[in-house]
Amino acid sequence: KRGRVDLTHGSGGRAMAQLIDELFLAAFDNDWLRQLNDQACFSVPAGRLVMATDSHVVSPLFFPGGDIGCLAVHGTVNDVAMAGAKPLYLSAGFILEEGFPLSDLKRIVESMAAAARQAGVPIVTGDTKVVEQGKGDGVFITTTGIGVVPADVRVSGDRARPGDKILLSGTLGDHGVAIMSLRENLSFGTSIASDTAALHELVAAMLAAVPDIHCLRDPTRGGLGATLNELARQSGVGMHIDEAALPIRTEVAAACEFLGLDPLYVANEGKLVAICAPEDADRLLAAMRAHPLGREAAVIGEVRADPHHFVQMTTSFGGSRIVDWLSGEQLPRIC
Amino acid sequence: KRGRVDLTHGSGGRAMAQLIDELFLAAFDNDWLRQLNDQACFSVPAGRLVMATDSHVVSPLFFPGGDIGCLAVHGTVNDVAMAGAKPLYLSAGFILEEGFPLSDLKRIVESMAAAARQAGVPIVTGDTKVVEQGKGDGVFITTTGIGVVPADVRVSGDRARPGDKILLSGTLGDHGVAIMSLRENLSFGTSIASDTAALHELVAAMLAAVPDIHCLRDPTRGGLGATLNELARQSGVGMHIDEAALPIRTEVAAACEFLGLDPLYVANEGKLVAICAPEDADRLLAAMRAHPLGREAAVIGEVRADPHHFVQMTTSFGGSRIVDWLSGEQLPRIC
Ligand SMILES: Nc1ncnc2c1ncn2[C@@H]1O[C@H](COP(=O)(O)OP(=O)(O)OP(=O)(O)O)[C@@H](O)[C@H]1O
Ligand SMILES: Nc1ncnc2c1ncn2[C@@H]1O[C@H](COP(=O)(O)OP(=O)(O)OP(=O)(O)O)[C@@H](O)[C@H]1O
Ligand SMILES: [Mg+2]
Ligand SMILES: [Mg+2]
Ligand SMILES: [Mg+2]
Ligand SMILES: [Mg+2]
Ligand SMILES: [Mg+2]
Ligand SMILES: [Mg+2]
Missing domain, CATH: 3.30.1330.10 (PurM-like, N-terminal domain)
Known part of the structure; x- marks a missing residue:
């Protein structure tokens, strides 16, 4: 005892x-x-x-x-x-x-x-x-x-506007895959580490460069897929992303394939999605890449007018698919 | 499902x-x-x-x-x-x-x-x-x-001073005994209800009468015994309470006896202990009694100088005992 x-x-x-x-x-x-x-x-x-x-x-x-x-x-x-x-x-x-x-x-x-x-x-x-x-x-x-x-900041999930750019601060899926590899006892899992990190200093650096960031969200449970759908619903817009632009580590992609997971829905704990006016995107991307936690940041898509509030993705093969909310199928619980 | x-x-x-x-x-x-x-x-x-x-x-x-x-x-x-x-x-x-x-x-x-x-x-x-x-x-x-x-309020557990009065807003043990009676399937338990209640309006009424209340604390886990010991330790003082002054419902006292519990250590969820200067005590007591959640309020003791920070109690029989921290013996978990 x-x-x-x-x-x-x-x-x-x-x-x-x-x-x-x-x-x-x-x-x-x-x-x-x-x-x-x-x-x-x-x-x-x-x-x-x-x-x-x-x-x-x-x-x-x-x-x-x-x-x-x-x-x-x-x-x-x-x-x-x-x-x-x-x-x-x-x-x-x-x-x-x-x-x-x-x-x-x-x-x-x-x-x-x-x-x-x-x-x-x-x-x-x-x-x-x-x-x-x-x-x-x-x-x-x-x-x-x-x-x-800060007085001049007005970040909110309902401020995405058609034409806005969508940025992601780094690689997808590291946290969720690290946890699931450990649970499933995958040996290669040990090489994948959670991305858990505090993002407030990255955010401060981003706001210093672009005070009028429209939206910020960390794609935790439900991954990027859930986050983009949430933002689309809140802002009453559609989103379009480009699969080829999504940063994903090779080991994470391999583990996802092995585990039957779509990295779009896997949880992250040290990443953020940012949405800003198109004219601010380059400056915002540069500010993100200049910070250790945003080194692999990328512009991954843009906001579009869409009465259905769909999130669509151009796949690596040039096709198009809808990135829906995760529903029904049971993922192993990771948080 | x-x-x-x-x-x-x-x-x-x-x-x-x-x-x-x-x-x-x-x-x-x-x-x-x-x-x-x-x-x-x-x-x-x-x-x-x-x-x-x-x-x-x-x-x-x-x-x-x-x-x-x-x-x-x-x-x-x-x-x-x-x-x-x-x-x-x-x-x-x-x-x-x-x-x-x-x-x-x-x-x-x-x-x-x-x-x-x-x-x-x-x-x-x-x-x-x-x-x-x-x-x-x-x-x-x-x-x-x-x-x-509020700007003029300075309530803190370290402000009890020798000579201060200790007030209790109502009966002891109702919450803990209600839970334990239910767990032990005691039939008479059903007549005892938890005292769970929000106390902020009572507190506001008390502060309106006596802005300089020294200490306030709700005697939850560990009951009045733990709360007084905490306050004594924080303020570096001793406390003296009078058992005869402690409001306890007859049914609660009976259930405590049956369950082998000391009401001094049983949890409350809608009671508070207040400590104030002796000259403020009558006004504070009147304000408490005028509020529905303080109708059975009582002055239960006073703060004394004591290098050991002991909490002592004059028992109903005129004897004296130390009300120590609860230790060792396992109470059924109630929160
Ligand atoms: N039980 C609840 N009661 C009230 N609001 C809730 C509850 N659960 C979630 N919410 C609200 O729903 C929204 C989404 O919550 P969610 O927990 O998904 O966000 P998050 O904390 O950013 O994500 P995660 O928990 O995966 O880190 C938030 O606005 C939150 O306040
Ligand atoms: N895990 C913890 N980490 C940091 N501080 C803690 C932790 N647990 C308790 N404390 C601190 O210890 C003190 C006592 O906590 P406690 O929970 O007993 O108070 P309470 O909430 O008034 O009582 P209760 O939980 O029974 O309602 C508080 O100051 C609280 O902030
Ligand atoms: Mg979040
Ligand atoms: Mg969260
Ligand atoms: Mg949450
Ligand atoms: Mg408390
Ligand atoms: Mg509490
Ligand atoms: Mg607590």
Whole structure:
């Protein structure tokens, strides 16, 4: 029993206080959290704030390129950043399963702390619950982030206009394929790492070059296919992309073929889609390529008028297909 | 399979979009959420904000007096309010277990929506994940809230001073005993209802009467015992309470005796502890009693200088005991 999470760690008694002190506070270490009030308190300037939340349930918890801890920081930082906002603070709620090794929890929490530190976004408040063995899956982490939107920024999913250019910041499918290769025990999978990363600095560099970016979105669950369909629906437009322009690693393409997956629908955790006016596209692309997380950025298509809000793709063979919402068929769960 | 949560509801495809549209958006219904961006955006005035988060894992999901949905709203609204803040916005992350009945989910989401509406705090952004059967427990809900602190308010757990009075807003143990009676199938349990409630309006009324409240805290997990020990530790003081002054319902006392529980350590979900200067205590008590959620409020003790930061209690028999942190012994998990 020693060295594992047990129900007393969630009971509100001494064991919980000790876990919070010695593990969470020690790792996240900041003045807001150290107060140990029921909430964190901080000053903000007048203006527009954003709030985003994601529950993280990835399995396995550790994977090439990251783990659930850094993923939980990156995922929420990115949803905040997709408003063009500067992320300010994070909260973290942990649901631990009884019996989970404390050493694994420590690795996860330290990875989370490192990711938060690197992103410059402190974890200022949290919560710790413990559920009985068989009622959870090791650890679930829900992060919520708030951020501040610069006065001149108006990024929103409903601002895509016919003629706008669609840009992608890098290769497709790395995260999802890394997770699924690990699950399926594919040996070549070990060479594929998750792309998990915090994108807010890339976004800041993009906005410095093009303040009037129309839309930003990170193609996570459902992949590029879901993201483009969401944006098309929100903006009431169609989209047209070019398969030959999509950056995909050779190993990822091979793994997708082997696993029977379409990389268009595989999750990413460190990529973004940007939509801007055609006259801004070159400048935006240059700004993206100048940043380490956008080195393989590409213009992948354009927005068109379409009463059906279809996403269409010119295939590598010169044909055309509709990139529909993913429906029905069951993908292995990866997040 | 129809009528139940399945993995496609979390896959990022059409089934998820439909669940979000038809269930969550329909129930929570507000302009921020309806945007369906990766984050919610709103304007705030310059000043101090607070952020609080709680993951909710209560089992059973439905209980006399409430359910996990309204509890998830009340819990976070209360942690925001315990800074003396006015709660502004909530986020909600759902972790659903495959196979969970959609009808139960609908009940929970509607209860949550009603609680949010009643509290005047919209749920502006959310997330929905689905885990395989046996990896969750029906539904877990993590809520995060932000709120704004009035300029003249300085409530914090470290402000208790020797001589200060300790007030409690009402009866102890109702929530925990309601849950445990249900779990243990105690017939008399059905007459005991959870006290789950949003306390921010009570807090606003208290601050209107006494702007300089020193400390506020809701005695949830670990009960009054844990809360007083936390406050004593934070403020570096001792506390002294009077058992005879503690409001406890007869049925709750009886159930505690039957279940072998000490009401001092049983969770509450609609109560608060307040600490204020002795000269403010009468006014604060009157303001509490004038509010429907504070009708049974009482002064239960006072803060004392004590280098050991002990919480002591004069028992109903005139003896004295130390109210320590709950440690070791395993309570049934109730949240
Ligand atoms: N995993 C965690 N990481 C960082 N801080 C945490 C974590 N868990 C709890 N905390 C911090 O510890 C303190 C106590 O948290 P706790 O959850 O007991 O408070 P609460 O929400 O008021 O109680 P309850 O959860 O029973 O309603 C808070 O300051 C909280 O921010
Ligand atoms: N349970 C829910 N309640 C309310 N709104 C929700 C809920 N789940 C999702 N949403 C909303 O639906 C939209 C899409 O959410 P989704 O989680 O797909 O976005 P995301 O966080 O960017 O993607 P991912 O979770 O894959 O990282 C968002 O606007 C979100 O606020
Ligand atoms: Mg996300
Ligand atoms: Mg997103
Ligand atoms: Mg908590
Ligand atoms: Mg709480
Ligand atoms: Mg609290
Ligand atoms: Mg999400």
